[in-house]
Amino acid sequence: MNVLVLGxxxxxxxxxxLHLSAGGxxxxxxxxxxxxxxxxxxxxxSLTPIRPLEERLDAWTALGGRAIGFxxxxxxxxxxxxxxxxxxxxxxxxVHFAEQRAAPYSMKSPRHKRYTVDNNINATxxxxxxxxEAAPDAHLVHLGTMGVxxxxxxxxxxxxxxxxxxxxxxxxREASVEIxxxxxxxxxxxxxxxxxxxxxxxxAKNDGLRITDLHQGVVWGTLTPETVADxxxxxxxxxxxxxxxxLNRFLMQAAIGxxxxxxxTGGQTxxxxxxxxxxxxxxxxxxxxxxxxxxxxxxNQMTETHRVRDLARxxxxxxxxxxxxxxxxxxxxxxxxxxxxxxxxxxLGLKPTRLSxxxxxxxxxxxxRYANRCDTAKVVAxxxx
Amino acid sequence: MNVLVLGxxxxxxxxxxLHLSAGGxxxxxxxxxxxxxxxxxxxxxSLTPIRPLEERLDAWTALGGRAIGFxxxxxxxxxxxxxxxxxxxxxxxxVHFAEQRAAPYSMKSPRHKRYTVDNNINATxxxxxxxxEAAPDAHLVHLGTMGVxxxxxxxxxxxxxxxxxxxxxxxxREASVEIxxxxxxxxxxxxxxxxxxxxxxxxAKNDGLRITDLHQGVVWGTLTPETVADxxxxxxxxxxxxxxxxLNRFLMQAAIGxxxxxxxTGGQTxxxxxxxxxxxxxxxxxxxxxxxxxxxxxxNQMTETHRVRDLARxxxxxxxxxxxxxxxxxxxxxxxxxxxxxxxxxxLGLKPTRLSxxxxxxxxxxxxRYANRCDTAKVVAxxxx
Numbered sequence: 205m206n207v208l209v210l211g212x213x214x215x216x217x218x219x220x221x222l223h224l225s226a227g228g229x230x231x232x233x234x235x236x237x238x239x240x241x242x243x244x245x246x247x248x249x250s251l252t253p254i255r256p257l258e259e260r261l262d263a264w265t266a267l268g269g270r271a272i273g274f275x276x277x278x279x280x281x282x283x284x285x286x287x288x289x290x291x292x293x294x295x296x297x298x299v300h301f302a303e304q305r306a307a308p309y310s311m312k313s314p315r316h317k318r319y320t321v322d323n324n325i326n327a328t329x330x331x332x333x334x335x336x337e338a339a340p341d342a343h344l345v346h347l348g349t350m351g352v353x354x355x356x357x358x359x360x361x362x363x364x365x366x367x368x369x370x371x372x373x374x375x376x377r378e379a380s381v382e383i384x385x386x387x388x389x390x391x392x393x394x395x396x397x398x399x400x401x402x403x404x405x406x407x408a409k410n411d412g413l414r415i416t417d418l419h420q421g422v423v424w425g426t427l428t429p430e431t432v433a434d435x436x437x438x439x440x441x442x443x444x445x446x447x448x449x450x451l452n453r454f455l456m457q458a459a460i461g462x463x464x465x466x467x468x469t470g471g472q473t474x475x476x477x478x479x480x481x482x483x484x485x486x487x488x489x490x491x492x493x494x495x496x497x498x499x500x501x502x503x504n505q506m507t508e509t510h511r512v513r514d515l516a517r518x519x520x521x522x523x524x525x526x527x528x529x530x531x532x533x534x535x536x537x538x539x540x541x542x543x544x545x546x547x548x549x550x551x552l553g554l555k556p557t558r559l560s561x562x563x564x565x566x567x568x569x570x571x572x573r574y575a576n577r578c579d580t581a582k583v584v585a586x587x588x589x
Numbered sequence: 590m591n592v593l594v595l596g597x598x599x600x601x602x603x604x605x606x607l608h609l610s611a612g613g614x615x616x617x618x619x620x621x622x623x624x625x626x627x628x629x630x631x632x633x634x635s636l637t638p639i640r641p642l643e644e645r646l647d648a649w650t651a652l653g654g655r656a657i658g659f660x661x662x663x664x665x666x667x668x669x670x671x672x673x674x675x676x677x678x679x680x681x682x683x684v685h686f687a688e689q690r691a692a693p694y695s696m697k698s699p700r701h702k703r704y705t706v707d708n709n710i711n712a713t714x715x716x717x718x719x720x721x722e723a724a725p726d727a728h729l730v731h732l733g734t735m736g737v738x739x740x741x742x743x744x745x746x747x748x749x750x751x752x753x754x755x756x757x758x759x760x761x762r763e764a765s766v767e768i769x770x771x772x773x774x775x776x777x778x779x780x781x782x783x784x785x786x787x788x789x790x791x792x793a794k795n796d797g798l799r800i801t802d803l804h805q806g807v808v809w810g811t812l813t814p815e816t817v818a819d820x821x822x823x824x825x826x827x828x829x830x831x832x833x834x835x836l837n838r839f840l841m842q843a844a845i846g847x848x849x850x851x852x853x854t855g856g857q858t859x860x861x862x863x864x865x866x867x868x869x870x871x872x873x874x875x876x877x878x879x880x881x882x883x884x885x886x887x888x889n890q891m892t893e894t895h896r897v898r899d900l901a902r903x904x905x906x907x908x909x910x911x912x913x914x915x916x917x918x919x920x921x922x923x924x925x926x927x928x929x930x931x932x933x934x935x936x937l938g939l940k941p942t943r944l945s946x947x948x949x950x951x952x953x954x955x956x957x958r959y960a961n962r963c964d965t966a967k968v969v970a971x972x973x974x
Contacts, residue, residue, distance in 0.1 A: 283699065283703060287699070314668065314672070314718040314719070314721070314722055317714070317718050318668060318711070318714060318715060318718055321710060321711065321714045321788075322707075322710075322711055322714075325706060325707075325710050325784070326703070326706065326707055329702070329703060329706045329707075330703060333699040333702050333703055334699070336699070337699055357766060358757050358764035358766050359764055360762055360763075360764050361757060361759050361760075361762055361763070361764045362759055362760045362762065363759075364759040364760070368757045368758065368759050369757070369758045369759070370755045370756065370757050370758070370768075370771075371755065371756045371758075372743050372746060372753045372754070372755050372770075372771075373753065373754040373755070373756075374746050374747055374748075374749040374753050374754070374930070375746075375747045375749070375930070377745055377746055377747065378745075378746070379743035379744055379745050379746045381742060381743050381771070383755075383768075383771040384771065385757075386755075386757075386766070386768040386769065387787065389787070389791060392791070395787055395788065395791045398787050399710070399784040399787055399788075402772065402774070402780055402783050402784055402787075403706075403780065403784075406774060406777070406780045409920075410920055410974060535794075535795055545759070545760070589795060
């Protein structure tokens with residue numbers, strides 16, 4: 205498979221590019237280094253010492269890996285370059301990570317809200333436009349988020365994979381239809397993913413594009429079999445209040461003896477997936493796209509759900525580091541239940557990696573190894589909404 | 590009421606600004622003349638000789654009208670100027686017409702698709718961001734479209750005003766919720782209005798903004814009581830295949846003896862509203878906004894539904910001009926039924942103007958008066974999708 209990985213220098217993108225390359229696929233990364241620029245803006249850095257992309261790519265080849273190509277393109281702005289790249293590279297699949305992916309970052313200020321909407325929506329629309337013109341048979345694999353579903357809209361229901369049967373009622377009449385599960389995003393970032401879904405539905409219907417939208421849970425972990433081969437291949441590890449994800453933040457906090465910071469009661473239940481499973485899911489999805497003219501395929505990319513305070517308790521029990529409750533800086537339900545269908549990826553061959561498999565210790569080890577790089581001032585979340 | 594009219598130089602915006610001014614409100618127009626630029630790009634012109642905005646405004650004051658302010662701001666690009674204007678003018682209501690509003694234009698090429706998405710989504714998001722910062726109590730009145738509902742999703746149902754009761758079913762369990770009527774847009778333009786709806790829902794929920802979304806039918810007519818007072822106040826009249834709306838195009842074609850061009854069987858049923866009612870609806874809506882913290886109010890701004898071939902027949906019977914069937918350049922259902930609830934605006938005081946009231950003749954008269962300005966090469970629609 206000839207694959208483009210847009211955003212292939214990021215936290216999920218980089219290990220995905222390596223995994224696909226290791227799997228025998230021809231990979232080209234497209235990136236504009238927006239994530240590294242956000243590090244500079246926030247004065248925060250990956251805990252792990254990630255190398256410049258060129259060095260990463262050279263190391264991969266030096267270790268015997270299949271050469272991975274690179275194009276520096278701003279997908280949201282440089283439409284002509286993107287269209288030309290699609291025409292030239294003729295990808296079978298395009299993995300689309302080229303979006304601003306942090307909810308707290310998206311809510312920091314008008315500038316951050318506006319950047320997130322402008323970047324994410326134009327990136328997706330540019331890509332779809334360019335596919336219609338230059339790669340109409342390619343399969344688009346997009347990274348969405350479980351957050352599009354919201355946490356409490358349809359109480360008692362197990363969240364389906366995108367679509368749900370519905371009976372609509374108005375003026376005493378009713379109609380039965382299949383609909384997209386009603387979106388209920390909790391931040392501007394999540395909102396952009398619900399706007400993406402409308403773009404996908406339109407281009408699938410109007411132009412017959414082949415699209416898979418992966419609604420991913422909260423990613424944890426940092427290592428994959430490929431990134432551990434050499435320190436120059438190391439993946440990023442975010443622990444700051446904007447880009448760090450909740451379980452990785454707990455594990456990092458434990459590693460440096462910082463109290464585990466729970467927002468509110470910690471009663472938020474969320475879906476999780478280990479980064480090892482993320483990269484496998486993407487390959488499984490990319491290899492099995494829908495046919496042209498079919499509706500968008502939506503899969504839930506997660507392996508288990510947990511209540512945030514239960515995770516904190518687990519990490520606290522492992523490490524002896526105490527839990528600290530803080531006022532919740534976000535507008536969200538204090539407590540929610542969450543059950544999620546993930547049959548699609550399991551059917552495609554995913555063997556879920558569980559929290560119980562001991563990988564939490566691996567993350568703590570990584571965090572301890574690089575603890576001297578930690579800026580403790582960045583640990584507490586400051587973006588409020 | 591102190592009102593900003595964004596896009597106040599356009600086909601709906603200009604008569605709305607005059608109507609609000611005549612009603613004793615303080616009006617400021619914000620516009621970037623994008624619609625006049627599109628005329629230049631397309632080599633098409635309003636059939637009526639519209640004057641530069643400054644001349645329009647001077648004429649209105651000279652005739653004794655309340656002075657209307659003007660700020661040249663690109664709402665999609667000049668965020669700081671927009672925020673400053675909101676802070677300075679402290680509007681009670683903001684009417685948002687500042688979007689690219691033609692489906693055929695939005696589908697002409699990748700550039701047009703990209704412009705429509707970029708302009709419409711950033712305009713709306715900039716406005717909402719700026720309201721949070723500078724005008725959190727103002728009431729936003731947005732011009733949406735009946736096209737967000739699609740034409741055939743939930744057969745047999747009368748289209749409700751935005752929301753519908755639904756029973757969702759998955760894995761043998763069910764949940765009853767109120768949802769936004771499932772969107773099914775037929776063009777990139779219509780798709781942007783469904784993306785706007787997600788922005789509105791988010792900012793209403795997160796920031797308590799007061800928002801009304803008016804899903805408008807196809808507008809016909811060109812004159813309002815204010816625009817006929819002086820030729821310098823004349824409203825635009827679009828007859829070209831991109832910006833002309835179906836009934837106005839039939840009336841214009843009849844005026845110049847051009848066959849009435851039906852796409853496909855003409856079995857498309859659409860909702861309609863006269864421009865006189867548009868301007869009244871907007872005042873009624875603006876004066877009656879939802880309270881802070883309430884959900885977005887959605888109203889259907891239309892007065893009657895008609896099948897396109899029936900309209901063509903009516904115009905043909907009036908004028909003797911024959912109907913000509915052409916291949917449909919659009920992807921849409923050949924035939925559809927359409928019933929729409931419009932109770933909200935009627936309850937607020939709208940007295941619908943009907944086709945049967947003889948105003949079709951008025952449009953033909955206007956078209957005949959300016960027939961010498963018509964470029965017949967622009968009459969047939971060329972944008973295909």
